[in-house]
Amino acid sequence: MVLQGLWFRRWVSLAVLVVASLVVGAAVTGPLFLRAAQESVLRDTLAQGAPSGRGVADHYTGPVSDDPVRQVQERDDAKLAARPTLARLVGPPVVALQTTLGGVTPRAAGEGVVLAWRDGMCAHVRMVTGTCPDQAGTVMVSASTAALESWPVGQPLRLGNEQAQVVGTYVPLDPAGDFWGGHPYFSAYAGASGTAYAGPAASGLDTVFGTRDTVEAQGTDVSTAAVLDRQLDLGRIRVTDVAALEQDVATWSTLDASGVEGDTAAAVVLQQAEAVVGALRLPVLVVETQLLVLCWLVLFLVVANAAEARGPEVALAKLRGVGVGATVAFGLLDTLLLVLLAVPVGFLLAWAWTVGLARWQLAPGVQVVVTAAAGWAAAGAGAGAVVGAVLATSRTLRRPVVEQWRRATRRVRARSWLVDAAVAAVAVAGLVALLSPSAGGTGRGPLALVAPGLVILVAALVGSRVLPGLCRAAYGPTRRRGWVAPMLAVRQLGRRPSTLRLALLLTVAFGLVVFGVDAWSVARANAHDRGWTEVGAAQVLTVSVPPGADLGAVVDRIDPTGQQVAAVSTATDFTRLPSVLLMGVQRDRFAHVAFWRPDFGPAPLADLTARLGSDDAPPVLLTGDRLRVEVDVPAMAAPEAPVLVADVVQPSALGGTTPVVLGPVGVGHRTLEAELPCLAKVCRLAGVELQRAGSTLFPFRGRVVLSGVQVHGAAGWQDLPGAVRTVDGWRPVLIGARSAVSGPAGTVLQVDAALADNPTWQVADHPAALPALVGAGVGEQARTSSAGLGTRAFALDPVAVAAALPAGGDRGVVVDRDLALRSAEGSVAHDIETVWVAPDAVSRTPQQLEQAGVTVFATSSAAELAQVYGRQGPQLALLLFLAGASLAALLAGGGAALTLHLSGRRRTYELAAMLALGLRRRTLLGSLFLEQGVLVLFGVVVGTAAGLGAAALALPAIPVFSDAPTAPPLRHDVQVGPVALSVAAAVLVLALTVVVSSTSLVRSSHVDQLREAPA
């Protein structure tokens, strides 16, 4: 008969089952999501570390005769056998052998050239020319090294004691990736920590790769280094493995009697990962607790109403003399059955829900694992639901039979205002404790997630007191004006405190949803902005440019519009604390491509980058094999004539300027000529200096007039009048150089050099201090001086301070790229060349660059980084809050619909009486619409306001990231779009419920019901 009863009340039964399932689901979601989120942050933390932080290595250094490779392999196997967790979680080993050879090339005279074999290397390089070496005596060199040294395929090399032949040139694939183990094989392709391209004076040649035999053929006594790398398989590692893994890794880095030394940075990374994983527990617990309380209250309300609907049956049982225990069983059994059924249903719902959340927001490949905690949560929620059901049903069970037969319910005593005052006082005290700055660290962090619930609760309590008062105040006006429908509505609301439970519930649910939507949207916006700010643009490509090519010119060619792509030269000044990122940008393109937010700076980015230009003399470009300078020296007091030297900057050189010695400048007119290394390339005249011919130091002073500059190229001698006749085209830069004045007759250089002075004048094709945008976090000193792109520092002239700069955050400095390169005078050892790409050009730009001969060896995506930030612990806690609040709102809406329906059924006699009195159905319908509509509207309005208020108060205190970034400024503005959309959706659904419920209620009321009036 219980099943018959359940089927008879199937919609109510379904509602109870659904609500109970959702309560269980909410409880189980917590531990399921917590574990999945922990797996996600663990995976992200490990993935973002360097390869050395994701693996272990063993090294052995010794002569070839020691068979270093075998040594390291045997020792590694033994160590791994003693570390079962590590053994289970690492991938296959990669072994390598290398030696350092001198005398290969003059460029590497100091440090030597590394000859190496790495097992599997051919699959991790792209061959530009030739083939990967597979025989002894054959090697491959990097394309960068081959260009620097002019080594074509077939080039014979003397490698130590052996001859070898270059059989191919390569570009490494993913040089910072796991395969290469973080070892410094590459200079030209080292990315953020190395140079972009090796220059004439640098020793940064990339590793020469050959077979193992080639390396060992160097001789049995030659010292070699063997290394065996193993990387963690991130797809296999689980949160439960971390502790054991830490133990295994902690003892890895030891040098034992075998001579094999272990090496790993994984211990630090694992500790960091463990901290991040552990930090999730409290926020998830805080969020879950609040949502569980709300869900439980909804369940209580739904079951209480369902029990009320069974009141007549319980009364009948008592009337028939059914015993107390049997009556309780009769009244409770169906609800208990539903609750028990809800446990597995809720568990499945939670699992499916969490899988959906994981696929949407967590790191790819994260599995949702069913844990013991989830089982206990289900059991606990089931028990809680049973308790709730018992409590909710108890009033109906205890009600006397005669009370049950009453047509109109007695006026239910309103809850005491003292209860509200006490709850509100506790809530306010809690809020102050959580949000007050003087609370120190107590209120900040995960506990701040309690604050929104408290704010919303206080608002709901206050509101639920205000509504009846407002309704009672409307009694008179509605009666006097004869507005029957409104009068009936306000009277119902004014005299029925029980329905205000529903208003309270709707308010809290709405408030939590609005807060959850806003908080999640704000968190996503902050993750988006941080990702885009830190990358700088939709995509940033780290590139290597062929010698003689200017990246700016390449970009101009592939993007004539000037709005899709921009070249940016970057260098990090590590001498500053904190370090400062210098960016030389194409200022006309930068504003179109870079990410910018209005609050980053005092003006739009286009306005700010326009300030980076300056009116300077045009550069003096030299293309040819000889340089001629006409010089007039009206006066020169010196023991011997100083020598005029032109400083010439060759394209993409690392070594600064190339000195071109023109000759002595004694009194009189001279035509000085010298060889120029710029026949097939465009050089730039950086300046001139006067040097002493020998090593003897002496002072000298006088005047030197540069009256003409000519270059001999393919078309013969070409005059460059602008080189010496442009007004303000020169300036003195070093002590001893007094002045430089340019005019129609040429440039007059005034010199007064002391004993050791080296007077130098610079072509003023760039300002003495570069206009710069500086980040607010850059120190005072660093705002006026930069280490530059290489060894040549330059002065800065700040034109604006920004809260955040693209890629630099608050520690960036932005200057004009052309001016920065001129200021560097060829010293670009620390320059990393990048190409910034707008969203529309992301798919085609890498190919266009490759076709132009530019090698892309690293790609940063703003969207991907934003996703990574969106998967940090604090954001996942807010995601859970939103998911749970949405669930609670669904529950509250469903509970409201059921309550309206069930309570309405009990009012059909009242409606029947009013129909008998002559009220039209239309009037009754109108009063019901108004009554239920006001109730729902109250919940919407107060809830929305409370939710937004909670967001304004609490969001600044709720952490959004695991760390505390200094830029970009966090935003806490209301996300109007998502909030409005969710409120509108909820209002629509509830409005539909009100219409259906009211219409059904009026239709089911008829005068004949009054026949049941008591005698």
Place this chain on the structure above:
Amino acid sequence: MTAATPVVRCELLTQVYRDDTGNEVTALTEVDLQVQPGEAVALVGPSGAGKSTLLTLLAGLVRPTAGRAVVAGHDLGTLSERALLRVRAEALGVVLQTPGRNLLPYATARQNVAFAQRSPGRSRAARATEIESLLDAVELLPWARTPARHLSGGQQQRLALAVALAGDPPLLLADEPTSQLDRATGETVLDLMLAARDQRGTALVVVTHDREVSRRLDVEHTILDGRLSTRPSTGPSTGPSTGHRPATSGGTGGG
């Protein structure tokens, strides 16, 4: 209970209750009433006179403010709630005005009767036999497996009668049992109630506005402003009960 013991004995029964505004309302004032075994008693009076209040007192659903209500030898005012349940289970059958209130709408006719079987010590077979017998007596055996909500109003009220008679109680209380039925159906239900009186010796106390109903019963008590007055029934007399409990000279029962 001996043959001379009334099934119902009320002595100076008084009921006062407070309404929603806190005012005291006297529903019954010093009512004296006796109902003999097998006697059919009608309670008539205007609306609000206290008829249903008296019925609820006799059913043990409320406790009297003063006086005594003794049903089947049990002083209801002194019993615990559990004891009252036992009295209702064993000594009382109640038929309410609204057919729907007497029955579990989703249970079949058979299940409804079984739900009301509370007499201890009966075997399953005996219970099944009683169900069959009761349904047969109210002419509902063909509908034994029909859910109550699918029965007509008259059928539901007949089923309510069968349910009330489950366990063979000595007293049947009925509150306007025919008011929501048409004349013919009402007559049928009344016939069944009187047949129960005749065949089982069940005493009947019937609250009714219908003179046709009160005339067919043995005694008519009028309640006015909470006070009881008695006169014999003026309708065709059915004579004293010839069932298991002979009529006594207690009260003013006529015949």
